[in-house]
Amino acid sequence: MKYISILSILLILAFANSCAKVEVIQDEPIELSQLDFNYDLEELDLDFDEAKVQLGRVLFYDDLLSLNGKVSCGSCHRQEYAFGDNQAFSEGFEGKATFKNTPTLVNVHLNSTFMWDSRITTIVSASLTPAFDSNEMGLKSGDLVNRVNHAPHYGDLIAAAFPEHTDVQEDGTVIGTLKINHVGEALAEFIKTLTAVESKFDIAGKASSAVSMSKDEEAGLELFRTHCNSCHTALGDAVFAGDRPPVYYGGNTNAGFGTVNIGLDLLPGQLQQVNSRIPTLRNIGSSAPYMHDGRFETLREVIDHYDDGVKGERIDARLLDDKGAIKKLNLSDTEKDQLERFLLTLTDATIETAEKWSDPFIK
């Protein structure tokens, strides 16, 4: 049996009620002119409903959301690994492996499609699907709602987040009358707070920042711009995305999704048809192993793959030279190091350590 540190959550709620929204520090506009990349915090939807965030946080870490009470969302999406997992495939409620690598949830809400094959189009639906997955959590929709509505530790949380969906019993206990979408909404609200905007890259880009990128990191950024930007960013070279807010590559679905092959074998069997979407590189240093099948243990292996390891048919044009042959990047060891150093500047460590994103259950 576990107990939530409900008191601290109620305190947070009391505080949140007094100011209604989470405050986002935006003391000065971010200017990345020296790096030639711009993004605008205003474009990010960073106004959260704090009561829903708190309900979502408890749901996220609650074993009650799996059929046999063995796993929670947080068992696979682990804070210390940027809300990914440190193994190629994670273990579901019955110990069965997931079909694909658990992706990071950092900045995931900025995506326009979800899952490695882009099959889901809303963050609410993406947040609920795992609970009903026969490998992951194994619940039925009705069971999930029933469990949440009746568990004693949810009464006050539901009353704060969805006051119109609570019922006070004769003995004074509060039960919820939530529908499945409300559960999804709360989970999604928590996941939306996982927005990384305080990495070294972000901080160095702020006007009058005391932090600056090292020479190697800047050289890595140049290499990134030359070899990687075309996929792991938004359209054009001024907006940086995939690896940073506000726009993901998914903004232009025609250009990448469903057609991209970067020369990796896809999984056997039915999943052979399934293509991999372009993932975010936010907090990438913390979410090894890499790719949809977790085949690479280190960033260096990923870089080596792009350097001269791409093989296969129907390769994305961005990986071909002007004669249509698969490009070799011919990076030197120093350049590979620089590229890796740049990728490491995309880590916002607060995501991995801050208490507000941690497990509120006392084990």
Ligand code: HEC
């Ligand atoms: C057993 C491990 C496991 C559990 C438990 C789990 N997930 Fe996941 N999650 C995954 C895997 C694996 C994927 C990728 C699946 C795919 O692409 O088909 C994923 C994908 C996602 C995505 C989409 C990410 C993206 O980049 O598009 C979201 C959002 C998500 N999970 C949220 C949750 C929530 C919320 C819960 C709890 C209700 C949860 N997950 C429970 C393993 C897990």
Ligand code: HEC
């Ligand atoms: C043609 C488009 C394209 C280009 C160019 C490209 N990538 Fe990728 N990248 C992808 C796709 C698609 C995936 C997902 C592959 C998979 O899951 O099998 C990926 C995955 C990755 C991952 C693993 C992400 C994770 O969460 O596991 C890293 C790291 C990465 N790329 C870095 C780079 C670097 C560095 C470069 C430049 C040298 C680069 N990419 C160039 C499309 C591209």
